[in-house]
Amino acid sequence: MGSLFDFMLPELKSPMTGATTDALMGFIHIVSFIILAGVTIAMIYFAIKYRRRSEDDETPLITHNNKLEITWSVIPLLLVFIVF
Incomplete structure (x- = not known):
């Protein structure tokens, strides 16, 4: 892998x-770093975007999202299939 991982x-x-x-x-290290960077950037972005502006703000009721749940189940499964 070159000198990047030799140490x-x-x-x-x-x-x-x-x-x-x-x-x-x-x-595995590269994929893990890419996922870590993506999750960290998304977390900071959403924490800033959806922060509470005042004490009177109400959160809307959201029950579930099937497309999102299938996506975050299938993508890690595919990564596991690629690695192993």
């Missing part, structure tokens, strides 16, 4: 399986 991984002992394991670990 986190032990020295390569097996040229056959070690390189693929290092590549998989690098892929």
Whole structure:
């Protein structure tokens, strides 16, 4: 994976399986960082956008959203299928 992840991984002992394991670990680190950055940015954005303006503000009643629930279940499932 280059020098980006060399400091986190032990020295390569097996040229056959070690390189693929290092590549998989690098892929998992990159995907994890992208998800972390996306969630953090979204959290800050929504915290600022939907903050309470006054004590009299009422929250609207929202029961559920099937499309959203299916999306956040299927995308992690696909990522697990890709990794494993």
